[in-house]
Amino acid sequence: MTADRTAPVPLCDIQAQYRGLQDAIDAAVLRVVRSGQAILGPEVSSFEQEAAAYCQAAHAIGCASGTDALLLALHALDIGPGDEVIIPPFTFFATAGTVVRAGATPVFVDVDPHTFNIDPEQIEAKVTARTRAIMPVHLFGQCADMDPIWDVADKHGLYVIEDAAQSFGSEYNGKRCGTLGVISCFSFYPSKNLGTLGDAGMVTTNNAAIARKLAALRVHGSETKYYHKYLGWNARLDAVQAAILRVKLPHVEKWIEGRQAAAARYDALIESSKLSKLLHRPTARDYARHTYNQYVVRVSGGQRDGLMKHLKNENIGCDIYYPLCLHQQECLSNLGHRTGDFPVSEDAARAVLALPMFPEITEAQQKRVIDACAAFARSQQRLAAA
Numbered sequence: 001m002t003a004d005r006t007a008p009v010p011l012c013d014i015q016a017q018y019r020g021l022q023d024a025i026d027a028a029v030l031r032v033v034r035s036g037q038a039i040l041g042p043e044v045s046s047f048e049q050e051a052a053a054y055c056q057a058a059h060a061i062g063c064a065s066g067t068d069a070l071l072l073a074l075h076a077l078d079i080g081p082g083d084e085v086i087i088p089p090f091t092f093f094a095t096a097g098t099v100v101r102a103g104a105t106p107v108f109v110d111v112d113p114h115t116f117n118i119d120p121e122q123i124e125a126k127v128t129a130r131t132r133a134i135m136p137v138h139l140f141g142q143c144a145d146m147d148p149i150w151d152v153a154d155k156h157g158l159y160v161i162e163d164a165a166q167s168f169g170s171e172y173n174g175k176r177c178g179t180l181g182v183i184s185c186f187s188f189y190p191s192k193n194l195g196t197l198g199d200a201g202m203v204t205t206n207n208a209a210i211a212r213k214l215a216a217l218r219v220h221g222s223e224t225k226y227y228h229k230y231l232g233w234n235a236r237l238d239a240v241q242a243a244i245l246r247v248k249l250p251h252v253e254k255w256i257e258g259r260q261a262a263a264a265r266y267d268a269l270i271e272s273s274k275l276s277k278l279l280h281r282p283t284a285r286d287y288a289r290h291t292y293n294q295y296v297v298r299v300s301g302g303q304r305d306g307l308m309k310h311l312k313n314e315n316i317g318c319d320i321y322y323p324l325c326l327h328q329q330e331c332l333s334n335l336g337h338r339t340g341d342f343p344v345s346e347d348a349a350r351a352v353l354a355l356p357m358f359p360e361i362t363e364a365q366q367k368r369v370i371d372a373c374a375a376f377a378r379s380q381q382r383l384a385a386a
């Protein structure tokens, strides 16, 4: 294979799916524009039914973003001032930001060094009389280890809310994301497993009363227009985004398979290039259907930043998810945490690197990525020998 040795490899190629589905997406957008049904309406409710079926959940409620999905979940369960919610510190900011926005207090539990997901063994020690919920994040497309999380939740009467923003289509022991908590929260941000061309999100639940409340909260807390039962806000899913999502949903399985095939190719390329010492491949657990929203390696020997610089010079997209843990964020400093409090998360923040990953990535592109990593490794060996 003669890969173009200089062509840029993007971290994520958002436009690839639009190119493949352009006629259908253009038609769907026009359909909404011409219908004049821009707020909720049939596109949103049809998408909700189709997405609920895919997630094997009884109810799906579309909303404006993954962040609103988390906030809706917390409000629907009346989690607020005085309450504590257990979350990992190694995740996207919204996981903690929404807990604080709801008026509750995030309580961090460190992550497993192999999966980067919340370490279930450490949860119970953080449960207090104020704890209301555990909010595991299924990071990078792999479910957190739910069995021991459900055990702690059952024992102490806590809700489990899934932050499934990165794991649409992922499974835990054959159960799909969307049913692993009392409420499950999804994002359709463009780079997620199912991504649209703007902001969008969704909550799912099997509980009919909670579904009704979520649907009301999304429209200012009203079940009857102008009569406000709850203190809600405007968190509606945009009808144009719903129409685009309806075009894309039937393809999501194929795209997930594309991600899994790409991950297997990276695994093999890292092995055959003898790079396993420099790049620790992602750990996929037996219980997980890993959907590889990201392919994140751990770079050993403190070489992450050097490798990232080298890849960028080679026009290869890569990024750090996440460079600063949530307990170290400036706006959460009032929680009183210090560097050193969650060593596994802090270590991950220093060592992880996301390599280019999208369903359409070619073997030639991946070979270029791994060849560039190998060239970096050789240059470091030469430096060490000199």
Ligand SMILES: *Cc1c(COP(=O)(O)O)cnc(C)c1O
Residues within 6 Å of the ligand: 065, 066, 067, 068, 091, 092, 094, 095, 137, 163, 165, 166, 186, 187, 188, 189, 199, 200, 201
């Ligand atoms: C993307 C993401 C969110 C937020 O989703 P938005 O749609 O961007 O608001 C929340 N949690 C995690 C883990 C995410 O990756």
